[in-house]
Amino acid sequence: MEKSINITLKVWRQRGPKAPGKFETYQLSNVSTDSSFLEMMDQLNEQLIAERKEPVVFDHDCREGICGMCSLYINGHPHGPDEDITTCQLHMRKFKDGDVITIEPWRSHGFPVIRDLMVDRSAFDKIIQAGGYVSVNTGGAPDANATPIAKPIADLAMDAASCIGCGACVAACKNGSAMLFVSAKVSQLALLPQGKVEAAARAKAMVAKMDELGFGNCTNTGACEAECPKNVSISNIARLNREFLSAKFKD
Amino acid sequence: MATSKKIVIDSKIPEGALSEKWTNYKAHQKLVNPSNKRRLDIIVVGTGLAGASAAASLGELGFNVLNFCIQDSPRRAHSIAAQGGINAAKNYQNDGDSVYRLYYDTIKGGDYRAREANVYRLAEVSNNIIDQCVAQGVPFAREYGGTLANRSFGGAQVSRTFYAKGQTGQQLLLGAYSALSRQVKKGSVKLFTRREMLDLVIIDGKARGIIVRNLITGKIERYAAHAVVIGTGGYGNTFFLSTNAMGSNGSAAWQAYKKGAYFANPCYAQIHPTCIPVHGTNQSKLTLMSESLRNDGRIWVPKKLEDAKALQAGKLKGRDIPEEDRDYYLERRYPAFGNLVPRDVASRAAKERCDAGYGVNNTGLAVFLDFSEAINRLGKDVVEARYGNLFQMYEKITDSNPYEEPMMIFPAIHYTMGGIWVDYELQTSIPGLFCIGEANFSDHGANRLGASALMQGLADGYFVLPYTIQNYLADEIRTPRFSTELPEFLEAEKAINERIDKLMSIQGQRSVDSIHKELGLIMWDFVGMGRNAEGLKKALVELKRIKQEFWTNVFIPGEAKDQNVELEKALRLADFIEIGQLMATDALHREESCGGHFREEYQTPEGEALRQDDKFSYVGCWKYMGEDQEPQLIKEELNYEFTKVQQRNYK
Numbered sequence: 001m002e003k004s005i006n007i008t009l010k011v012w013r014q015r016g017p018k019a020p021g022k023f024e025t026y027q028l029s030n031v032s033t034d035s036s037f038l039e040m041m042d043q044l045n046e047q048l049i050a051e052r053k054e055p056v057v058f059d060h061d062c063r064e065g066i067c068g069m070c071s072l073y074i075n076g077h078p079h080g081p082d083e084d085i086t087t088c089q090l091h092m093r094k095f096k097d098g099d100v101i102t103i104e105p106w107r108s109h110g111f112p113v114i115r116d117l118m119v120d121r122s123a124f125d126k127i128i129q130a131g132g133y134v135s136v137n138t139g140g141a142p143d144a145n146a147t148p149i150a151k152p153i154a155d156l157a158m159d160a161a162s163c164i165g166c167g168a169c170v171a172a173c174k175n176g177s178a179m180l181f182v183s184a185k186v187s188q189l190a191l192l193p194q195g196k197v198e199a200a201a202r203a204k205a206m207v208a209k210m211d212e213l214g215f216g217n218c219t220n221t222g223a224c225e226a227e228c229p230k231n232v233s234i235s236n237i238a239r240l241n242r243e244f245l246s247a248k249f250k251d
Numbered sequence: 252m253a254t255s256k257k258i259v260i261d262s263k264i265p266e267g268a269l270s271e272k273w274t275n276y277k278a279h280q281k282l283v284n285p286s287n288k289r290r291l292d293i294i295v296v297g298t299g300l301a302g303a304s305a306a307a308s309l310g311e312l313g314f315n316v317l318n319f320c321i322q323d324s325p326r327r328a329h330s331i332a333a334q335g336g337i338n339a340a341k342n343y344q345n346d347g348d349s350v351y352r353l354y355y356d357t358i359k360g361g362d363y364r365a366r367e368a369n370v371y372r373l374a375e376v377s378n379n380i381i382d383q384c385v386a387q388g389v390p391f392a393r394e395y396g397g398t399l400a401n402r403s404f405g406g407a408q409v410s411r412t413f414y415a416k417g418q419t420g421q422q423l424l425l426g427a428y429s430a431l432s433r434q435v436k437k438g439s440v441k442l443f444t445r446r447e448m449l450d451l452v453i454i455d456g457k458a459r460g461i462i463v464r465n466l467i468t469g470k471i472e473r474y475a476a477h478a479v480v481i482g483t484g485g486y487g488n489t490f491f492l493s494t495n496a497m498g499s500n501g502s503a504a505w506q507a508y509k510k511g512a513y514f515a516n517p518c519y520a521q522i523h524p525t526c527i528p529v530h531g532t533n534q535s536k537l538t539l540m541s542e543s544l545r546n547d548g549r550i551w552v553p554k555k556l557e558d559a560k561a562l563q564a565g566k567l568k569g570r571d572i573p574e575e576d577r578d579y580y581l582e583r584r585y586p587a588f589g590n591l592v593p594r595d596v597a598s599r600a601a602k603e604r605c606d607a608g609y610g611v612n613n614t615g616l617a618v619f620l621d622f623s624e625a626i627n628r629l630g631k632d633v634v635e636a637r638y639g640n641l642f643q644m645y646e647k648i649t650d651s652n653p654y655e656e657p658m659m660i661f662p663a664i665h666y667t668m669g670g671i672w673v674d675y676e677l678q679t680s681i682p683g684l685f686c687i688g689e690a691n692f693s694d695h696g697a698n699r700l701g702a703s704a705l706m707q708g709l710a711d712g713y714f715v716l717p718y719t720i721q722n723y724l725a726d727e728i729r730t731p732r733f734s735t736e737l738p739e740f741l742e743a744e745k746a747i748n749e750r751i752d753k754l755m756s757i758q759g760q761r762s763v764d765s766i767h768k769e770l771g772l773i774m775w776d777f778v779g780m781g782r783n784a785e786g787l788k789k790a791l792v793e794l795k796r797i798k799q800e801f802w803t804n805v806f807i808p809g810e811a812k813d814q815n816v817e818l819e820k821a822l823r824l825a826d827f828i829e830i831g832q833l834m835a836t837d838a839l840h841r842e843e844s845c846g847g848h849f850r851e852e853y854q855t856p857e858g859e860a861l862r863q864d865d866k867f868s869y870v871g872c873w874k875y876m877g878e879d880q881e882p883q884l885i886k887e888e889l890n891y892e893f894t895k896v897q898q899r900n901y902k
Binding site for chain 1: 392415425436467644762764
């Protein structure tokens, strides 16, 4: 049932990548508990605009949990306190009247802050460009049913492929590692016959690019899996390691 | 509207039987040889299914591609949110499907307002799309035997929809994005992210470049090419509340229109029947519940008005109402298609029941989508396997468990069938400007069938444009690259800067969103599910007032030459207001009901859409005539040669 709450927000504000940042405190009243977290942010921004101030900058787009654009580190958790969802699907009914909510950008060497809560995640695109694909041109593909794929394998590939590229795994990791992201793509394609051919080369190229871009190492703390809004499993990292090692042995 | 100066439209439909047209076209079109391809630049605006697949395929062919998007990555384009699936005429289920049947269902679904030749080609290449996507590693759902699985969608009596859980758009987009990424690595495609197209540059009558705003620095940038392709999606966000992403906008298409490209059938907007109802005034967008849910979910409202009143007052819950007191109104009215009638029909039926007072939530603007029968028949596990992620999304948003309580749903703006006019080659009325995907008008007539948007976007990008654009570029092989210092570029940049300065200098009292919400309410009330002449005339008056309010009272904080989200939104809203005006103008002129365009004056005694084929069997193309001038209407007659045009019947 709808009700309204009053909250205090501590929001990270930062003009640019090199500028110093700091928390600003804002009071927000009459927030409907049926609002999504980003609708609450809209409300804050409308309030700031009414005070003729610049609104808080944050990334968002589809607002249904699939585009991977929204981020936000809320009260110490990427995508906030609720389970298995992105920030745009988090609703204000998860908060209580009088709560103080701390909102920060993703903090990682691989994702420099652009402004306020918006970060640069183009490193993820560069990792995919390094090899996150099957090298097939448009046209001339064989009939889609020519190669049967066992349902459990297809389902596993689908689970890995559900990664939305939001970067919560990197933000959650104390080492700033992108292993869950990389392993999800490597696994999806290594599991399927279409991607198997290039599996080893792909793993090597993507890991090398990840290292080059300054992401940290994986020390198996599991924070990435715990915070992933799409439940991408850490077992993908084991599969990536196998592909990577087999590639190294062949060298 | 002025129709005095007669302009004849050439849609360039190839000769021959319907099934031979595309083959004939490909056999006789001009091609560009590999060494010349390297010397030709193509700008592709947009990285959704259409834009990404086009950019990747053109890059593979050897053209130099410049690909732009407003998001931080091409993978974020709103195609990613498509849930249910993609149609193809594979007939893997042996249930009687064929290229012709997919063609026929699409033509009929579009209420006989699409071009026969385009739709047939779409159905023809649909099978290639599935093959291509599987080859890319798209993890479509499979049966235990390892073959691909299918499900049913509205407007069809066969199972031809391929899917990847409830994330089909995501998986197809990531497939196209991976193909695109491969070309980026090869250097054949250059990516320009966080850039928004603000104008089209025309030199000697041909599209030769674009002006964009860098959304991080605020700087205006100029890019030149031999051809420009727009794949920037639809204009559903004119209504403020829609299932579109927050950033989805009609501005690139609108700039093309203002530079001379015809805008076709702007009034054809699709209202999707199964969305989560509006919760309050702070609502920023509406969330779709996939049409695939109608495979197993049953739509109903109470039979008794007193039960509906009790539901609205919160005194009863859906499960409290006994079976015999439920009105499964789609099954009642359309026994042949039942809950799987096309979207326009299902949306209107929901509106009809709610208008009659049978709505089931506190606002009276919702109907039930109920899975209790499916859970009893199949078991909760099966239902969860099919729709689990959708059920989870519903519960997170509404705080109600759809395994226990029927979902509440209501229609919402979802897709726009209208768009930039293109000929058979997907070329607009401006030579060298092409338009693909939802941004064009070409294949869905007055109503799009479910799971056909993904099919059209990928058909255009993978299998149509890479051929047809060569027929144009073959004559451009001697054209050297253009300098962006040419006066046409400088003038376009100057005009953009003046427009931005004007917006920044208003310094009024209203936020961009507050005006956009006002626009949305007027569009929904008067240019929404039910339209009539009186309401549309009122809308036009109101839209004029909103335009005035916007240009005199909007407030944009910050600087123009800097990152400025409010300025981005204001530039889009300025265009949305004008798009709204054109939608209302088109809706007022089209004195018939067809597909998503329902004029209340034109309905059968049973409340079905009543077309006026003798007067309106044409594509309504609008030509821009200048600021605040009435646009000129140009008609492309739809001469149905191969299909018998009839009253649509889903009974």
